[in-house]
Amino acid sequence: METPTYNTAFAELEELVAQIEDKDIQLDTLAEKVKRAKELIKYCEEKLRGIERDIEEVG
Amino acid sequence: MPTPKKLSELVNEIDATIRNRFVGQAFWIKAEITDVKKQPDKRWCFLKFIEKDRNLITTEMGGVFWSNSYNQMENFEAATRQQFASGLEITCLVKVVFHKRFGMRLEVMEIDFAYEVGKLENERKQILERLVKEGIAVNPEGSSRYYTQNNTLEMPMVFERIALIASANTDGYRDFRKVIENNKYGYHFSVTDFSTQIQGDAASALIVERLHSIYKLKEQFDIVVIVRGGGSDTDFKSFNDFELAKAVALFPVPILTGIGHDRNTSITDLMARQHKTPTEVATFVIDYNGDFENAVMQLHDRILVTSERLIDRARRSLDTYKRIIASSSPETIMNRGFAIIRSNGKIVVDAKDIAVGAEIETIMKQDTILSTVTQKQDNGNTNI
Incomplete structure (x- = not known):
């Protein structure tokens, strides 16, 4: 995964969640979307932790 | 030749004549003074009154x-803020x-300060008018303030x-230094001395010279401070000098004054930013x-609070999505007893296929069952 900004990663995640919640989703693609969503969540969480750590250092 | 008189006889006669003419009388005179010799310990002061015709004393x-x-x-x-000295x-x-030994003198009973104060006031007014007329200062109608290039500079x-113009080893100089060096915040200042005599006739020209020296290094200073204080309250005159006022008004680095007086404002003060005393200038600098x-610290706090809030919000959104994703994944679905049916490598959604x-x-959670379809049956409308 290239390094998107928090905002682009989060926007992609929102889009994926909307697709997954759609009742017409094809099961074929579900697993793939879930996998991608999990990656994005992990990425966003790490990014958040990093940002928080940086802010704490400044504080 | 008649018998010569004794000196004392003649002098007695002079004394008697003068007494006759002048005893019990006093006169208001206007004259220039010179050779002023003060003896503060005895509280005597000798001087000469003179009158000139052009430059010749007549x-x-x-x-x-x-x-x-x-x-x-x-x-x-005290009233005129200038030394009682020759030339006035x-x-x-x-x-x-x-006096039979010391001769004739004029004994001063009273001085009319109002005359001198009025004269100084008039001189001051003329200098201010000239500063306005020459475009060096702007005095809005009805305002007692004078706006100059210097006192409108952005701080x-x-x-x-700090470039410090003061007379070293005076109270004013020490007061300023003391407050600056012992400030409660522990701020460090770099103070460069531009020492000069700050009283007397030459003072205004000397201060202008110091300003010229600072001008050459103007990039190196944030502010210029002129202080004077302690000691005599007199000799305020140098700060009402036109050339000094002009140099201050046009100076490109903000000038703060603490010339140590509270009854009067000198023209130099009006051209710069005035504080009453050296201590007050120093206090202002530190508080500034x-x-x-404080402003930086408040911003810092606001940044921390805001960013914590942003992070919290982001984390809550992520947590929500995490739950949605977790409940939607095929594993979770299979954990609940559902299975995926595949035929010819493709997922089958409709039994008609x-x-x-x-x-x-x-395909179940752990294993995959392989089977052959023997029969198909309509579920009717019954939901599972």
Whole structure:
């Protein structure tokens, strides 16, 4: 995964969640979307932790 | 030749004549003074009254303040904020006295300070008018303020590098240094001395010279401070000098004054930013930096609070999505007892796509069951 900004990663995640919640989703693609969503969540969480750590250092 | 008189006989006669003419009388005179010799310990002051025709002294008479009128001279100095010194023209009440040994003198009873104060006030007014007329200062109608290039300069955010014009080893100098060096915040300042005499006739020209020296290094200073304080309250005159006022008004680095007086504002003060005393200038400088630090600290706090809030919000959104994703994943679905049916490598959603006799894979959580379809049956409308 290239390094998107928090905002682009989060926007992609929102889009994926909307697709997954759609009742017409094809099961074929579900697993793939879930996998991608999990990656994005992990990425966003790490990014958040990093940002928080940086802010704490400044504080 | 008649018998010669003794000296004392003649002098007695002179004394008697003068007494006859002048005893019990006093006269208001206006004259220039010179050769002023003060004896503060005895509270005497000797001087000469003179009158000139162009530069030639045409009339001269010794004068004296004895201790009973010595305070008149002190009051004059206090009221006019200048030294009682040679070159002044004063209006005063005198008695003519004759002493058999020391000759004739004018004994000063009283000085008319109002005359001198009025004269100084007039001079001051003329200088201010000239500054306005020459475009050096702007005095809005009805305002007592004078706006100059200097006192409208934008101040730096913090003061750190100070050029100090003062007379070293005076109270004013020490007061300023002491407050700056012992400030409660522990700020460090770089103070560069531009020492000069700050009283007396030459003072204004010397201060202008110091300003020229600072001008050459103007990039190196945030502010210029001119202080004077302690000691004599007199000799305020140098700060009402036109050339000094002009140099201050046009100076490209903000000038703060603490010339140590509270009754009067000099023209130099009006051209710059005035504070009453050296201590007050120093306090202002420190508090100015303190205000900046407070503002920075408040911003810092706001940044922390805001970013914590943003992070919290982001984390809550992520947590929500995490739950949605977790409950939507195939593993979770299979954990609940659902299975995926695949035929010919494709997921089958509709039983119509499978014929009786076809081989299908039923994918469950752990294992996959391989089976052959033997029969198909309509579920009717019953929901599972």
